[in-house]
Amino acid sequence: SQKIEQNSEALNIQEGKTATLTCNYTNYSPAYLQWYRQDPGRGPVFLLLIRENEKEKRKERLKVTFDTTLKQSLFHITASQPADSATYLCALDGNAGNMLTFGGGTRLMVKP
């Protein structure tokens, strides 16, 4: 069966360190993968998109990698700040109709 797995346990890191979040998938062949940020009581906000032919994408302190062999995407936040504390969702195009399928999200807590 198709699965998108993100670590359901919260990731706690110290301010200034690099946070690395993982998104693994099985039985998908996505053409692209997206990452979103969600704050409590708010809707998700788009951060980055990476296509299957791209190994890495950067935007300011954010970096995303996409390994179609490992079926994994890594999302990095360098020099993390308490304001980066949120839940991060990965989403990829499912096998039907170009619809996005979302993972369950990983909560990141950055401590001062």
Place this chain on the structure above:
Amino acid sequence: NAGVTQTPKFQVLKTGQSMTLQCAQDMNHNSMYWYRQDPGMGLRLIYYSASEGTTDKGEVPDGYNVSRLKKQNFLLGLESAAPSQTSVYFCASSFAQGDQPQHFGDGTRLSIL
């Protein structure tokens, strides 16, 4: 810039009641979506609309209906509310289907007693 606006923000219903969740976007987007978000299950697509006047089922459409009579509005109806429909409902829009980023509203928190 309002973006995507959902009303109401909160609602409590009794089992068997019906209601309509409203969504409006001001970005001239062609595609709109309704998701539900439950703890530990991520966002699941209920219905989507690729363009004004068209709608299609998503992953979990049972018990819901939708209408897209105007490009900027996408309505989600609950025909006969059930406790299993207690959830947070998100509306989203994008310029087109596919790899376009989706813009989300802040959700409607719905409780069915």
